[in-house]
Amino acid sequence: MSADRRKPVMVIGLGRFGSAVAGTLERMGHEVLGIDVDPEHVREHKDILTQVVEADSTEISTLRQLGGADFETAVVAIGTNLEASLLTVLALVDMGLPNIWAKANTDRHGRILERTGAHHVVFPEKTMGERVAHIVNERLLDFIAFDGEFAIARLKVPKPIAGLSLIGSECRKRFDVTVVGVKRAGEDFIHAVADTIVFADDELVVSGRIRDIERFSAI
The missing domain is CATH 3.40.50.720 (NAD(P)-binding Rossmann-like Domain)
Structure with missing residues (x-):
């Protein structure tokens, strides 16, 4: 609000x-x-x-x-x-x-x-229902939709990009999603930059169109 x-x-x-x-x-x-x-x-x-x-x-x-x-x-x-x-x-x-x-x-x-x-x-019930539906598939850890087709989501690092830098993984170019933050066990979220390397146990905060986030989480 x-x-x-x-x-x-x-x-x-x-x-x-x-x-x-x-x-x-x-x-x-x-x-x-x-x-x-x-x-x-x-x-x-x-x-x-x-x-x-x-x-x-x-x-x-x-x-x-x-x-x-x-x-x-x-x-x-x-x-x-x-x-x-x-x-x-x-x-x-x-x-x-x-x-x-x-x-x-x-x-x-x-x-x-x-x-x-x-x-x-x-529409709190509808919004929460959509959020739960996206999390239930077990690929996304959290999900907030806004403006109908866009969202911010938290998810585990997809296996194909583990060990790569963000610029090397070409997340934005290949999947049309933007990685805005990275979370490692025992550490606070850090702001993601092009040369940030992500590891298999990391969590990512990404933004983009809902369909692109779902596609990215499934690679």
């Missing part, structure tokens, strides 16, 4: 996704106002977040009373209640918030959120 570190963030919906977002923002130094209709969720976060309130976020008057209009960034993490999700986004739009993030469970939900006025729509 591009929320300004110096400004507070409002997180609405403190289920698993919202709780993770809110807690991470707090650890990053943001002040976080958490809002949820479930009193149990509110109790769970009272010692974690800057402020947490039990309230109905679908009512614009309630959000105004909580100072919602003073925020620039809000995260609507309501996933299961479609009506509450949409009405909350609509209330935030009506208040003029310039940076509204919203969680969607389905493509249809996401399209409606966009039309309602959400500036950014995220």
Whole structure:
């Protein structure tokens, strides 16, 4: 998220996704106002977040009373209640918030959120599902997709390039992937340069198109 570190963030919906977002923002130094209709969720976060309130976020008057209009960034993490999700986004739009993030469970939900006025729509379950699918094949150790067809991945050094320098392996020329980092057992990741030699037990961090990363990992 591009929320300004110096400004507070409002997180609405403190289920698993919202709780993770809110807690991470707090650890990053943001002040976080958490809002949820479930009193149990509110109790769970009272010692974690800057402020947490039990309230109905679908009512614009309630959000105004909580100072919602003073925020620039809000995260609507309501996933299961479609009506509450949409009405909350609509209330935030009506208040003029310039940076509204919203969680969607389905493509249809996401399209409606966009039309309602959400500036950014995220699909955490879909994203995690894709990530797990790429890791399950056992060639990739970690995988993060972005922009649809591009990704950053962590993988074991493919056997054909073990013992070669990166320039000698011609990873970029032959496979259209860029090796950006190398990890050796017991050492920190190092930034990869052309004359970096990679060994069989190393791990690589590579970037490129998803199909090219998969092809590279399979050589």
